[in-house]
Amino acid sequence: QNLVRICVDFMCCNLDEILKMTMDLNCLDQDLLKRMSTTLTVDQLDALHDRRDRLLSKLYMKKLESLLTQEGHQITRCSLCGRLFALKGVDRLVCPSAKIFIDFRGKVLAEHVPSAGFDINKHILGLRAKKLSWREVYWKVWGLIETMHCVVCDQSFQCSELGHCSYCPSPPSFSVGQNRGVYACCGAQAIRFDSSAGGRQRRGCCARDHAVSDGDAETLSCVAKRRQLVCLPFGGAE
Ligand SMILES: [Zn+2]
Ligand SMILES: [Zn+2]
Ligand SMILES: [Zn+2]
Known part of the structure; x- marks a missing residue:
């Protein structure tokens, strides 16, 4: 077990070098791939130089498996x-x-x-x-x-x-005395006093990043x- 651990750590630390070699990587069994994918962070995976995809997909598949469990x-x-x-x-x-x-x-x-x-x-x-x-x-x-x-x-x-x-770039306009109005940007209906929405935000026609x-x-x-x-x-x- 210890030897496997050492071997996995060594491979993870030297993955770029290993990928440069022409050795057959299909010999790595599922268990070993799983251990490697657990050891490596996603940033390490994304930094990997694996142009012919000899390992990256396999490692990400294992990462997905453990993510979902x-x-x-x-x-x-x-x-x-x-x-x-x-x-x-x-x-x-x-x-x-x-x-x-x-x-x-x-x-x-x-x-x-x-x-x-x-x-x-x-x-x-x-x-x-x-x-x-x-x-x-x-x-x-x-x-x-x-x-x-x-x-x-x-x-x-x-x-x-x-x-x-989401948001609407223009405020809704209401006719005098009316509870219903309209957003000029998208024509969506606006209600002045809307109790049905509760705390839920109305979905606007434009969007920016959440803060x-x-x-x-x-x-x-x-x-x-x-x-x-x-x-x-x-x-x-x-
Ligand atoms: Zn709008
Ligand atoms: Zn739903
Ligand atoms: Zn937001």
């Missing part, structure tokens, strides 16, 4: 809004389609509802069929699992939606390094 990381689809989310996010995230519920402490709840039939493995196979690499699949899934909190809209959001802090506090700085920098892989485009008002 962690507590609360099971991914499911919301049966109300259709979004994918990890179970650990359910009490933090706001479902745009859920009925508002106010608990006994006066806290506004609008939670996603897990649908029973969702299979993450099928979903991953679908992404692979679209020719996404294991690295790309890993970061897509990671972006669904990890969440941050925005200090501007005061909502928690999935890292995949970093750029989705996070120092507590989320590490996660934010992780997203910033591979934003193209993690983030989904903003779909506009709903």
